[in-house]
Each structure stands twice: as C-alpha cells, then as structure tokens.
Amino acid sequence: MRRSSxxxxxxxxxxxxxxxxxxxxxxxxxxVWTAYLSLTRYDGLAPxxxxxxxxxxxxxxxxxxxxxxxxxxxxVVGTMVLPVGLGLLVAVLSYDIKGGAWYxxxxxxxYALSGAGLALVWSPIxxxxxxxxxxxxxxxxxxxxxxxxxxxxLLVWTWQQLGVNTLLFVVGxxxxxxxxxxxxxxxxxxxxxxxRHITWPLMRPLTAVVVxxxxxxxxxxxxIVWVLTQGGPxxxxxxxxxxMYKETFVASDYGYGSAVAVMLTVVTGLASxxxxxxxxxx
Amino acid sequence: xxxxxxxxxxxxxxxxxxxxxLVNAARPAxxxxxxxxxxPSGDFALFANFAAALDKADLGSSLASTALYSVVSPLLxxxxxAMAGYTIVVLRLRHGxxxxxxxxxxxxxxxxxxxxxxxxxYSDAGLYDTRAGMLLVxxxxxxxxxxxxxxxxxxxxxxxxxxxARMDGASTFRIFWxxxxxxxxxxxxxxxxxxxxxxxxxxxFGLTLTTTxxxxxxMTALAGLMTDVYAGTPVPxxxxxxxMCSLPTVLLFLATQRLFARGLSLGSV
Numbered sequence: 001m002r003r004s005s006x007x008x009x010x011x012x013x014x015x016x017x018x019x020x021x022x023x024x025x026x027x028x029x030x031x032v033w034t035a036y037l038s039l040t041r042y043d044g045l046a047p048x049x050x051x052x053x054x055x056x057x058x059x060x061x062x063x064x065x066x067x068x069x070x071x072x073x074x075x076v077v078g079t080m081v082l083p084v085g086l087g088l089l090v091a092v093l094s095y096d097i098k099g100g101a102w103y104x105x106x107x108x109x110x111y112a113l114s115g116a117g118l119a120l121v122w123s124p125i126x127x128x129x130x131x132x133x134x135x136x137x138x139x140x141x142x143x144x145x146x147x148x149x150x151x152x153x154l155l156v157w158t159w160q161q162l163g164v165n166t167l168l169f170v171v172g173x174x175x176x177x178x179x180x181x182x183x184x185x186x187x188x189x190x191x192x193x194x195x196r197h198i199t200w201p202l203m204r205p206l207t208a209v210v211v212x213x214x215x216x217x218x219x220x221x222x223x224i225v226w227v228l229t230q231g232g233p234x235x236x237x238x239x240x241x242x243x244m245y246k247e248t249f250v251a252s253d254y255g256y257g258s259a260v261a262v263m264l265t266v267v268t269g270l271a272s273x274x275x276x277x278x279x280x281x282x
Numbered sequence: 283x284x285x286x287x288x289x290x291x292x293x294x295x296x297x298x299x300x301x302x303x304l305v306n307a308a309r310p311a312x313x314x315x316x317x318x319x320x321x322p323s324g325d326f327a328l329f330a331n332f333a334a335a336l337d338k339a340d341l342g343s344s345l346a347s348t349a350l351y352s353v354v355s356p357l358l359x360x361x362x363x364a365m366a367g368y369t370i371v372v373l374r375l376r377h378g379x380x381x382x383x384x385x386x387x388x389x390x391x392x393x394x395x396x397x398x399x400x401x402x403x404y405s406d407a408g409l410y411d412t413r414a415g416m417l418l419v420x421x422x423x424x425x426x427x428x429x430x431x432x433x434x435x436x437x438x439x440x441x442x443x444x445x446x447a448r449m450d451g452a453s454t455f456r457i458f459w460x461x462x463x464x465x466x467x468x469x470x471x472x473x474x475x476x477x478x479x480x481x482x483x484x485x486x487f488g489l490t491l492t493t494t495x496x497x498x499x500x501m502t503a504l505a506g507l508m509t510d511v512y513a514g515t516p517v518p519x520x521x522x523x524x525x526m527c528s529l530p531t532v533l534l535f536l537a538t539q540r541l542f543a544r545g546l547s548l549g550s551v
Binding site for chain 1: 285286288289290292293294296297299300302303306307316317319320362363365366368369370373374375376381384385387388390391392393394395396397398399400401402403418419421422423425426429445448453454455458479482483485486489490501502504505507508517520521523524525527528531532535
C-alpha cells in the first residue's frame, strides 16, 4: 500500500504529537539545558554566566566528590555481590525442590516496602541506641562513620531487593531446557560442576538482564541514602545522585550540581555501554 | 537436605526484621523502648497508629495526591503512548522509526539531568508546587515505555482489521479508540501497573517540585517524617506510616501478580 493512501487518514501526525511534545518538552529540553548549565555559574536567581569547563575542573579536586565516587562504587560492587549474588544463590537452591515457592516467601515480604518507606522503618533499628545495638549488644553507631554507614544501608537494600532478584532468576531457571541438564546428570555431573558448566551458561541471557538492571539502578542510588543519612554525617555517605541534589538544592550551586548530573550520566552511559559490549562480544 | 537448611536459616534471618517491624508498628505509641522492642506488646494498636500517622503527619492529603498522580498519569501516559504506537505502526507514519526512536530515547536520561530545568522552568511557569505540574512530569516520564510496548504490540496485529474497519467508514480515531485500544488491554495494564508503582514510590520529583503538604507525594512526605521520628513522631507511628503507605502497591502486586511479573520483564527491555 502507498504511504499517502487516503485510507490512512490525514491526521497521522496528530496522534504522535502529544507523545513527541511531552518527551521533547519535559525530557529532552531539560536534558540539553542541564548540559548547558554545567558550563555556567548559576545560582538560580541571576542569569547563568558562562564558565567554560570550570565546574568540571572543580569536580576533579573536590574531596567530597571523591568520597561520593567511592561510595557509589561501593554501592555498585555491593549490589552485585549481595542482592544479585545472594538472589542467585536462593534461586538456585530453591527452584527445583518441592515447595520451593514457600521457602522464598520470607524474601518476598520486604519487597512490599519501597525506598522512603524502607528507610523509614529501618531507622529505629539502625540508629544509635536503637534496636540493632540492643540485640547485638554492641554500641556501634551504624549510620555514623564511613564506610560502615554505607555497608549498613547496603544490607538494608539487600534485605529488600533479594526477593525480586530471586524471582527473576527462578523464572529464568525454570525456563531453561531440561534435556542438557538430564544428559549431564547421566554423565555423572552434579552439584557445583553441573551448575558451573551446564546451568550457568544456559541462564546467561537472563543473568545479563538482571545484572544490567542492578548496575544502572545502583549507580543512581538516592532514596535510601537520602532518607537514612541525607548523605551525612558531614558528607561521608553521599552517592553521586545525593551529591547532585545537595550541591543544587541545598548549596544552590546549580552550575556545579549540573556538572555532577552530567558526570553521573556519563558514568552510567559508559558503564551500560561497556557492559552491553561485553555481553554482545561473549 | 543442606539446601533446605540453608534456605530456612537465611529465611529466618530475613523474617526477623519483618517481625520487628510488625510487632513495633502494632505497639501502643507511648510504650516503645529499644530495649524491649523484640518482644510483642500485649496491646494491639496498629490501627490507632495508622490513624495517628494520617492525622499527625498529615499523610492523608499526601496519600490523596499520590493516588491521583499514580492513577491519572499512567492512564494518560498509556493512551498517549498507544496513540503514538498506533500512528507509527498502523497509520505508517513517514519516518515512523525515527519518531519512535525520538520518543523511546526519552528513557535513557537519569532523572538528575532533568531536575534543575524542571525546577526553574516550573517556578517561571507557575507549575511549581501544583498538582497539574506533578501530573505533567509523571505523564511525560510514562510515555516512552508505553510507546515502546504498544508499538511492539500493534506490530503483531493484522492490518486487515484496520482495512475492514476503514471500509465500513470508521474514522482513524474511532478505530484506535474502539478497536486497537481494547485489544491491547493486557499490554496497557502491564505498563500501567509498572508506572503506578514507579510514581507511587517516587521521592525525587516530589522533593524537587513540591513543598506544601497537599501537593507533596506520599514518599516525599514520609521522608520528611524522618527528621521527626525521634523528635516528635513516636517510633510505632513512624513504622505504621511506612507500612500504610506501602499497602497500595502491595495490594496491586497481589491482585495482579502475573501481569506484574510481565511488567518487570517489560521494564528490562
């Protein structure tokens, strides 16, 4: 059929216009504007003043930013090891045993709580003199010194996220073909060797998705840190996303805050690109 | 056997904080003490604590706002996204693939790249701290995923359906509204559920673009409660507030588990 056929109507652009306008006006335009602001000095009141790469120069000798980068890295690595790694373990242990779904219930319950709610309910446990101090019989202030505070928040995050990662892995494990596994069993493979050489390669595509999602999400960690510590005390538990917010809306340094946002975007984009490239290559 | 043992031990570790949370959210507000927090209280005050949270923290109006945002924005978002998918695939829009790429490309930016211009722009346009402004930004954020999913869905629908309806004299909009939208209900619902949850749980846009309690979404209001947990709001009330505000997403999740799992895999594309 020809594209200009009257059957297709004359209003075709009208249907795409609302979507295009919303996306252009509320997503693309702000994106470009932030990129521009990162090259200016701007306090939100006086008009932005061109500053070249000054904000980016400042990024590289700002000790707070270094801390923020280190914490973000800790979040990324920690997320891979704990919610993702443990999630895989629970999935592998439970996917083919009788009543496996029941064993997974305890891990699914915390998924009910979300970012701010999650942090809110953990604060009486983690605060100094709180429930964890009483139960463990130690006087550690879990949310005070770095990197203990980031690790404590990572455990809270693990408590919440494990279930959903497990669920995704279970779906993947249950959908892999049975024949290669049966054949390997007949050849005498079992336990770790069976998993390492047969099951793991078969579930590779799904693992790639779960890890990719966790990677991007962990780079942008904000909610839990903002609610539990606001990036403090001082600035020792800030992540890049928290630093961006504080520089912009607490310190009113919009130009520098925009530069941090650009950096977060570049880091996220680069990590996604390298990750995807590796996935495609292998 | 070892597998079951590991699962049970790990499961108990996971249940313990859940237990602490429930026991203390149900404890009378005045009787909370970290030293005895592990033991259940004789009195069941969960509903009293819910009421106190609604009342004291003014969570009621935040809940109403969030309910509005997380129902209306995804509805608008899926219809607008579906319209784009319809015209790209069915009406064979010229350069349709580029239009699609333009719209779907909107998902790649971290929200942090949007905050400053939205804050400044909203202040200038009188949208700062208004429900209309929040609906607008949440709708825009929904559109790319909806367009992506519905474009894929409509690619699988036979063109003869459209032709037949045209021969009967129906307008292109009527065909969209009466034929294409209804046949894609399952895809629309999956996107809706995903976006409902995203908006319900949003903290960042609420933090940046609102300030009064009646406009502020509920997660932002909860975060604001944090500074008071020790200096005013009793711990059981804070815990009850956290639970209460999570209930709608839990109920939606339980009611639509299958669709939700599908939604998760949609989001992973």
